[in-house]
Amino acid sequence: MSNPVFFASPGALDGVGPGSVFVLDGQEARHAVTVKRIVAGESVDITDGAGTRLTGTVVEAGQGSLSVKAGEVSFEQRPAVRLVLVQALAKGDRDELAIETATELGIDAVVPWQAERSIVRWKGDRAAKAHAKWQSVVAAAAKQARRSWIPEVRPVADSAGLSKAVAAADMAIILHEDARNSLRSVLEAASLVADGTEAPLEVLLIVGPEGGISPREVTRLSDAGAVTALLGHHVLRSSTAGPAAVVLASDVLGRW
Incomplete structure (x- = not known):
């Protein structure tokens, strides 16, 4: 089964690479933690809505933030x-x-x-x-x-x-x-x-x-x-x- 996806703001994933920790906050983080009940140890995808996708593991889930350790960061080309x-x-x-x-x-x-x-x-x-x-x-x-x-x-x-x-x-x-x-x-x-x-x-x-x-x-x-x-x-x-x-x-x- 594919990972749940959460959206970061445009450009937020710039410079993020494998091994680094990305912190998602705001409404998307609250949705992940309070609605989807995402907890530490789960795999998630974070995308900026413009082709960049971070696939990683949650290391901390707070009330207003979600910390994810990046395993892979990729870019999906748009169709020709x-x-x-x-x-x-x-x-x-x-x-x-x-x-x-x-x-x-x-x-x-x-x-x-x-x-x-x-x-x-x-x-x-x-x-x-x-x-x-x-x-x-x-x-x-x-x-x-x-x-x-x-x-x-x-x-x-x-x-x-x-x-x-x-x-x-x-x-x-x-x-x-x-x-x-x-x-x-x-x-x-x-x-x-x-x-x-x-x-x-x-x-x-x-x-x-x-x-x-x-x-x-x-x-x-x-x-x-x-x-x-x-x-x-x-x-x-x-x-x-x-x-x-x-x-x-x-x-x-x-x-x-």
Whole structure:
């Protein structure tokens, strides 16, 4: 069984090597000690959420700190072809369910999308709170999945902003029930290959809201360079389409 994972702040593991003792404090340490009941002698992993992972043994568990002797410190490279889920805002926390599951399945970044037909609206103070909630959701999901990387939650985009992101991406795919070509065939035809010496490639997977992506948005995104793709023979919920696409894309692109 893999070790439980706890997150340190970005950069906290810099300079830490085998044999040294790292002290985790704050909320993560309290969670480890009071909720997970971690005690001295147990093995744990500490990661900074940006690829660095310390695997070691707890030497002391206090009320507000966890001291871990490092056995190994490693760095996990990010995939050469990165997947970004563009998730339309949806009611009933379906958008949060989508990004949670997609994080567990390996998504690299998520973009909240204020689509024309989105019932939920991020405005004013709500926008900042909602964005922070998404960050909390992906962090918790990454911890549950014992990932070394916490996916980036990018700023909320309207359709105009998304069009710009599509134009800048290596590939953008609109998951649409009226598409003629399957997602698998679209990805295989694209021949996305990164040899590690160049900048990583980025693929946007675009999921609409409950009412679907409007024809005007499909046209606008297509004009910016996006292509449409069919994900299976049935219409999936907004909370299901993204994670399903991550699974298929990860297989086709050799990420799994």
